[in-house]
Amino acid sequence: METIEKIQSNQQREEKEKKFEDSSELIEIKKILQSLKDKQLMNENPEAYKELSFEAYKKLTGFLMNNGLEFVTDVNDIYRKYGNNFSSPFITRREDPEKVMSLCEGESINLSFDPNVVGDRGDKYANCAIWPYGADAVGGIRNSFLEGRGMAGPIVTMMAVEHNQNNTSLERPQDSLKKVGTIERDAVRIVSGKIKKEDLKFIILRIQRNFFPQENLTEKEKNSDNKQIFRGFVFE
Numbered sequence: 001m002e003t004i005e006k007i008q009s010n011q012q013r014e015e016k017e018k019k020f021e022d023s024s025e026l027i028e029i030k031k032i033l034q035s036l037k038d039k040q041l042m043n044e045n046p047e048a049y050k051e052l053s054f055e056a057y058k059k060l061t062g063f064l065m066n067n068g069l070e071f072v073t074d075v076n077d078i079y080r081k082y083g084n085n086f087s088s089p090f091i092t093r094r095e096d097p098e099k100v101m102s103l104c105e106g107e108s109i110n111l112s113f114d115p116n117v118v119g120d121r122g123d124k125y126a127n128c129a130i131w132p133y134g135a136d137a138v139g140g141i142r143n144s145f146l147e148g149r150g151m152a153g154p155i156v157t158m159m160a161v162e163h164n165q166n167n168t169s170l171e172r173p174q175d176s177l178k179k180v181g182t183i184e185r186d187a188v189r190i191v192s193g194k195i196k197k198e199d200l201k202f203i204i205l206r207i208q209r210n211f212f213p214q215e216n217l218t219e220k221e222k223n224s225d226n227k228q229i230f231r232g233f234v235f236e
Contacts, residue, residue: 020107029063030098032056036153053154053211060101060155060205064233067104069203072232073218078202079141081234082160083132090160090201091170091191092140093128094148097157100203104235109195111168126173126188131160133187140187145206147188154211161199168193203233 022030035041035052042049065071072078082090099109111127126147131140144158151157163170171190212229214222221229 020102020105022102023105025059025063025066026101026105029056029059029101032059033098033101033152033155036155042153049153050211053207054213056152056155057205057207057213057216060097061231063101064104064203069104069233069235072202072234075204075230075232078204078232078234079138082201083137086132088163089130089132089140091128091163091168091189092131092144092158092160093191094144094150094156094158096150097152097155099150100157100159103159103195103197103200104203106197108197111192111195126185126190128189128191129187130170130189131187134184136184139184141204143185143188154208156206158204158206160201160203161195162201164196164199167196167199200235202235205231205233207231 032052032055036049036056041052061071095109103109129140129143129147131138131144133140136142141158141160145156148156148158169190169192173188173190207229209227209229217229
């Protein structure tokens with residue numbers, strides 16, 4: 001016979017699992033994002049793959065807005081809004097779009113260190129940046145975009161979150177290179193712990209121009225030769 005403690009533990013686990021069960025909308029979006037990660041599909045049917053990317057952008061936009069984020073066409077508006085927040089800079093991190101979408105529905109992102117990378121030494125490696133930082137207006141954000149790995153084909157998501165000291169630890173790398181090529185790395189940091197929805201401040205979506213729906217380009221973008229299109233989503 002099960003003890004009361006075990007029954008309560010099972011109930012709590014079931015409630016937690018139920019709480020973070022993906023909505024039907026999120027399940028559909030994740031299926032599309034998973035397809036975009038399929039390089040074989042891209043090679044075998046590039047036109048269908050491109051249409052899938054168009055669909056992903058439109059569904060992501062609707063999903064994020066339905067979950068309380070404000071849509072921003074010009075990400076410079078975000079940089080101007082938060083660019084002087086030097087007293088409590090945000091943690092910026094490029095993350096798998098699937099995880100970012102789950103975060104917006106309330107499922108936390110748990111950050112730990114890959115044992116295949118750290119080995120037996122237990123070394124921690126830079127996995128985020130802080131922004132704003134220093135004289136470069138978008139330095140930390142640039143670090144996150146360039147040095148992060150999370151993506152779904154042509155779609156990249158970068159999130160900015162507040163440093164919640166109750167859930168996350170933020171450290172400066174001891175032996176990190178200060179510069180790699182032309183990339184300044186003073187803003188890179190080590191974050192571990194748990195990121196929750198309430199910590200989220202904004203998301204920036206970056207999509208390769210060829211995989212972005214042309215009808216959603218701004219007039220300025222139509223007349224530019226930028227190879228990447230950016231859109232922002234602010235969580236208030």
